[in-house]
Amino acid sequence: MVVEKNILVSEIILKKNILENKLSIINANPNVFVENRKTELGDWINILPDRITKKGNISMKQYLSNLKKSIELDEDAFVELEKNKLIVAISKLDLEVLESQQR
Numbered sequence: 001m002v003v004e005k006n007i008l009v010s011e012i013i014l015k016k017n018i019l020e021n022k023l024s025i026i027n028a029n030p031n032v033f034v035e036n037r038k039t040e041l042g043d044w045i046n047i048l049p050d051r052i053t054k055k056g057n058i059s060m061k062q063y064l065s066n067l068k069k070s071i072e073l074d075e076d077a078f079v080e081l082e083k084n085k086l087i088v089a090i091s092k093l094d095l096e097v098l099e100s101q102q103r
Contacts, residue, residue, distance in 0.1 A: 016097075
C-alpha cells in the first residue's frame, strides 16, 4: 500500500513538474510561445481535409482556423489564458499530493 501511494505521488509530482516547465517557458518568452502555437495550428489546418458538416456545425479544420484567428487578434489574452489554465492545473495537482499524503 505504501509503495502504491509513493508511486501515485511520484506520478503526480512528475505531471506537476511538466506543467511548471510549460509555465516557465511561457513566462520566459511569451512571443515565442504564441508563434509556436500559431505555427502548430497552421500545420494542422494544412493537414486536415475540408469536410462537409451538418448545418450549424463546423469542421475541426474550421475550428482550428477560428482558434488561430482569435490568437492573432489578442495574443496577450491567449498567453494569460494559457498561463491561468496551467496555474489551475498545478494547483489541482498540489491538492492531489496533499490528499494522497493524508491517506
